[in-house]
Structure formats: structure tokens, C-alpha cells
Amino acid sequence: MAKVLVVGGGPGGLSAAIHAARRGHRVKLVEKYRIGENIRCAEGFFDALKKLGKPSAGVKFKVEKLIVKIKNTHEVDMRMLNLWMIDRSEWQKSLAEEALEAGAVIEENCPVSPKDLESLKRDYDVIIDASGAPSVTSMAYGFSTLYKQNCGKTVQLTLEGDFSHIVPNFKVGLLPGLFGYYWIFPKGPSSANVGIGNFGREPVKLRNLLEQVLEIEGLSGYRVTREIGGICPTRMLPRLSYDNILLVGDAAGLTSPLHGGGIDMALLSGMLAARSIGLGGIFYEKNLKKLLGPRLEVEGAASRIWEKLGYDGMEEWVGKMLRTKTYRLLLQPTRFNIFLFRTLARIGVWYFSIVL
Numbered sequence: 251m252a253k254v255l256v257v258g259g260g261p262g263g264l265s266a267a268i269h270a271a272r273r274g275h276r277v278k279l280v281e282k283y284r285i286g287e288n289i290r291c292a293e294g295f296f297d298a299l300k301k302l303g304k305p306s307a308g309v310k311f312k313v314e315k316l317i318v319k320i321k322n323t324h325e326v327d328m329r330m331l332n333l334w335m336i337d338r339s340e341w342q343k344s345l346a347e348e349a350l351e352a353g354a355v356i357e358e359n360c361p362v363s364p365k366d367l368e369s370l371k372r373d374y375d376v377i378i379d380a381s382g383a384p385s386v387t388s389m390a391y392g393f394s395t396l397y398k399q400n401c402g403k404t405v406q407l408t409l410e411g412d413f414s415h416i417v418p419n420f421k422v423g424l425l426p427g428l429f430g431y432y433w434i435f436p437k438g439p440s441s442a443n444v445g446i447g448n449f450g451r452e453p454v455k456l457r458n459l460l461e462q463v464l465e466i467e468g469l470s471g472y473r474v475t476r477e478i479g480g481i482c483p484t485r486m487l488p489r490l491s492y493d494n495i496l497l498v499g500d501a502a503g504l505t506s507p508l509h510g511g512g513i514d515m516a517l518l519s520g521m522l523a524a525r526s527i528g529l530g531g532i533f534y535e536k537n538l539k540k541l542l543g544p545r546l547e548v549e550g551a552a553s554r555i556w557e558k559l560g561y562d563g564m565e566e567w568v569g570k571m572l573r574t575k576t577y578r579l580l581l582q583p584t585r586f587n588i589f590l591f592r593t594l595a596r597i598g599v600w601y602f603s604i605v606l
């Protein structure tokens with residue numbers, strides 16, 4: 251049985267600790283702050299591949315509709331998807347309980363520095379780095395800029411006010427000139443996470459745009475209780491293991507290139523890293539790419555189409571995708587979909603518009 255160190259007590263690290271401890275390994279998880287404290291998230295739990303099921307704790311509601319505001323407002327029925335609004339802090343604390351029950355040791359307020367890694371690599375058989383982006387490993391090995399090459403930059407406010415007209419739905423919107431979107435994810439009838447993300451390379455004054463969103467959505471007078479920002483790394487890193495270190499979750503570059511969500515991939519990569527203990531980094535990389543590669547490819551190609559179409563094109567395209575129900579192709583990545591989306595992204599979307 252291996253001696254395992256997990257760095258980071260987010261979804262990726264907690265999942266790795268639970269699965270590694272359940273397999274009988276000696277696991278220690280170290281978290282820089284307290285579990286459930288350092289969270290940058292809109293708290294939408296989207297189990298895109300339907301491999302995880304309902305979160306074990308912290309569920310606020312199952313999302314019924316996605317309201318999409320471009321020029322017009324569109325509605326997408328989400329009931330067939332595994333999409334929940336959760337309280338991430340409560341959920342992560344419950345995952346920490348599961349890890350402790352499985353036999354893991356958890357140390358809070360215990361940051362690992364890049365310098366510490368050298369000696370930790372000798373003290374432990376395996377290190378699972380789930381410290382987010384940029385990861386501790388990236389700072390030690392000098393690749394921390396890789397995360398910023400493909401990422402969504404975000405700003406988010408938690409607001410108090412009346413959101414009863416949106417619950418139990420999520421609302422997202424596009425803005426002219428922005429390759430990205432804003433979101434309103436209600437935590438309940440009287441508070442919501444309201445944010446905006448820029449997936450383009452051009453810098454954008456996100457905070458100003460968010461003010462515009464608040465005006466458009468009639469939320470300007472609402473009380474701000476929290477403000478956060480952060481990046482969503484949207485490309486799986488070319489290498490996921492360094493010596494005896496395995497990267498999981500955001501540290502591995504695993505958020506969706508289409509929407510920036512990464513909780514599900516953090517859980518899945520944590521689980522696969524735990525299963526790979528004793529089998530090596532190549533085994534982990536191979537299995538993770540097999541599991542997530544097709545989805546990431548379809549979503550990546552779809553996001554390139556979105557970038558080419560722009561605001562006006564998306565109004566037309568989203569309307570057509572919804573009317574013909576072809577948006578479902580995005581949700582079930584198959585060889586056919588990969589080929590279709592990859593080709594469309596290459597040849598230009600005018601063809602797709604004609605076909606539809």
C-alpha cells in the first residue's frame with residue numbers, strides 16, 4: 251500500500267483522497283485554508299457524462315430550464331441532464347467527512363510551497379496535486395503560464411435580492427463583442443451567483459461589463475455579499491504527471507472549453523488518479539484522456555464555432571440548434587460528433603447554417 255499526499259481540499263483533492271483511502275492507501279490531504287472556505291465557483295454541478303449522479307450533500311435544487319438571452323430569449327429544457335445547484339462549501343465538508351471515514355488524514359491551514367515539493371516527493375510514494383490553477387507543481391517545474399494560454403477569465407458577485415423569478419432555472423446571456431457569457435445561478439429565491447467570463451484572447455474590462463449586466467437584468471440595487479475572480483483553464487495540459495506527481499482537476503487544465511465548468515472533471519480525475527496509484531503516470535494519462543478526451547474535443551470545437559459566429563451568428567445558430575434539437579449532439583460525444591464538430595470548426599460555420 252502506498253503513502254499518498256494529496257495537495258488541495260477542493261473537489262479534485264477530496265475525490266482523490268476518498269478513493270485512494272478506500273483502496274487501502276495511507277492518505278494525507280493538506281489544504282491551504284479550511285475545507286469549504288476557498289471556493290471560486292458559481293456552484294452549478296453539471297455531471298455532463300452522467301457518471302457521478304446527484305451530489306451526496308448540499309443540493310439546493312435540480313435545474314429545470316436554461317434561459318439563454320442573446321438578442322431574443324431562448325429556453326432549453328434541462329430536466330434530462332444531471333445538473334444541480336449546490337452549496338459547494340456544505341458539499342465539500344461532507345466529502346471531507348467521507349475521506350476521514352475512509353481513513354484519510356486531513357490537515358487544514360497547511361499550504362505546500364513549490365520548494366517543499368522536492369522533499370515531499372521523497373517522503374511520499376505518490377503526490378496528487380489538486381491545488382487548482384496555477385498548481386504548486388507548475389510553479390516548481392516552471393510551467394505555470396500554460397494555464398493562461400487557454401482559459402476563461404471570470405468575475406463573479408454573490409447578490410442578495412429577489413431571484414424567485416429564476417429559481418429553479420439558470421440564466422445565461424451573451425453580449426455583443428464578448429466571446430464569453432454571463433450567468434445568473436440562483437442559490438435560492440433571495441440570493442444568486444452572478445458572474446461573467448471572457449474566453450477570448452483580447453483583454454476585456456470584465457468588472458465594467460458585469461455592471462452592464464446588472465443593469466440589463468435589473469439587479470443594480472441588489473446587495474453584494476461577495477466578489478471573486480479567477481481563471482478556468484480550458485485545455486488539458488499535455489503532461490499530467492511529473493516524477494511521482496499526478497495532476498488532477500484545474501491543476502490538470504480540466505474545465506470545459508465551452509462553459510468553464512470543472513467540478514465534474516475534478517471529481518473524475520481525482521478518482522482516476524487514485525486508481526492509478528502503483529500503476530504510474532502513463533496509465534493515469536491514458537485513462538483520463540480516454541474518459542474525457544471525446545467530450546473535450548466536441549466542446550472545444552463547438553467553442554471555436556461560437557467564436558467564429560459572434561453575437562449575431564449565435565442568435566441564429568442557437569435558435570436553430572434548439573428548434574432541431576441538434577444541441578443534444580453536444581451532450582453525447584461520439585466519433586461522429588467529434589468528426590462533425592471538428593470539420594465544422596475548420597471549414598467555417600456557413601455550411602452548418604445551410605445544412606440546418
Ligand SMILES: Cc1cc2nc3c(=O)[nH]c(=O)nc-3n(C[C@H](O)[C@H](O)[C@H](O)COP(=O)(O)OP(=O)(O)OC[C@H]3O[C@@H](n4cnc5c(N)ncnc54)[C@H](O)[C@@H]3O)c2cc1C
Pocket residue numbers: 257258259260261262263280281282283288290291292293294295296360361362363380381382383386404405406445478479480481482498499500501504505510511512513514516
Ligand atoms: C468564477 C468561477 C465560477 C465557476 N463556476 C463553476 C460552476 O458553476 N460549475 C462548475 O462545474 N465549475 C465552475 N467553475 C470551475 C470550478 O470551480 C473548478 O473547475 C473546480 O473548483 C476545480 O476543482 P479543483 O479541486 O481542481 O480545484 P479547486 O476547487 O480550486 O481547489 C483547490 C484547493 O487547493 C487549495 N490549495 C491551493 N494551493 C494550495 C497549496 N499550495 N497548498 C495546499 N492547498 C492549496 C485551495 O485552497 C483549494 O481549496 C468556476 C470557476 C470560476 C473561477
